[in-house]
Amino acid sequence: MTLLEVRGLGKHFAGLHAVDDVDLDISAGEITAIIGPNGAGKSTLFNLLAGFYRPTSGTVRFKDRDVTGMSPHRTVAHGIARTFQTTNLFEDATVLENVLSGRIVRSHSTVFDAVLRSPRHRREERRNLDRAMDALEFTAIADYRDEIASRVPQEVQKRVSIALALATDPELLLLDEPAAGLTEEETGGFAQLIRSIVASGVTVGLVEHRMSMVMSLADHILVLDHGKEIASGTPETVRTDPQVIEAYLGAGHHEQEGTG
Numbered sequence: 001m002t003l004l005e006v007r008g009l010g011k012h013f014a015g016l017h018a019v020d021d022v023d024l025d026i027s028a029g030e031i032t033a034i035i036g037p038n039g040a041g042k043s044t045l046f047n048l049l050a051g052f053y054r055p056t057s058g059t060v061r062f063k064d065r066d067v068t069g070m071s072p073h074r075t076v077a078h079g080i081a082r083t084f085q086t087t088n089l090f091e092d093a094t095v096l097e098n099v100l101s102g103r104i105v106r107s108h109s110t111v112f113d114a115v116l117r118s119p120r121h122r123r124e125e126r127r128n129l130d131r132a133m134d135a136l137e138f139t140a141i142a143d144y145r146d147e148i149a150s151r152v153p154q155e156v157q158k159r160v161s162i163a164l165a166l167a168t169d170p171e172l173l174l175l176d177e178p179a180a181g182l183t184e185e186e187t188g189g190f191a192q193l194i195r196s197i198v199a200s201g202v203t204v205g206l207v208e209h210r211m212s213m214v215m216s217l218a219d220h221i222l223v224l225d226h227g228k229e230i231a232s233g234t235p236e237t238v239r240t241d242p243q244v245i246e247a248y249l250g251a252g253h254h255e256q257e258g259t260g
């Protein structure tokens, strides 16, 4: 089943076509990776899907609903969550408070409920705390719950961003370079985490530079160069595509495969 359908999507900044006439189908239950050289348009594409940018052209449909140009708080309410390359946490808040902030989108009690501490408000608070704790346990950082977010190791901060995104109860989670700056070993841990996210029923979109991670995780890969699709398909199809090898994988690919 197609969860997200993108057609003819474009984003122009002045004269620059950052994303240019892109089509993409993300199937439910799969990991779809978007790869390409620096500046290829990967993050811009994610920003268009999650509503951080308004497209210049084209459409985005999510669960058969037109979400083109919707604001991020509406796309997240529909079930699309996005993490960022550089973690953007509330630095002075605790890890738990950060993850709880992801629950705002699922909260219905009003300011009056909060002031009066109505039963509805207390029920919701309990549910939000349970859900945030679930997300912390799922991402294996529950022990850090009371630590200040800016003081925990980088790897933990990255897990906090993922926990925050999971706390919004997404159906589609867009991960923008989750392993950037991590060691080989930490990257392995993130690959495991991404697999378990998919096993829990959340579909994943992944922008990642580490080819070994992409090739081992992705069911489907879209390759962008200068904003345009140059290939798409299974890891096997993409890694042998001459245009991809030339545009992006190049020497790195051969090194990795031990063929060059």
Ligand SMILES: Nc1ncnc2c1ncn2[C@@H]1O[C@H](COP(=O)(O)OP(=O)(O)OP(=O)(O)O)[C@@H](O)[C@H]1O
Pocket (backbone or CB within 6 Å): 013, 016, 018, 036, 037, 038, 039, 040, 041, 042, 043, 044, 045
């Ligand atoms: N807000 C913006 N205003 C102007 N130009 C932008 C903006 N955001 C991105 N761009 C440009 O759009 C192009 C695509 O950028 P984008 O960040 O999407 O690429 P990317 O594939 O994610 O790159 P990287 O792998 O380096 O993160 C780049 O040339 C970039 O400079």
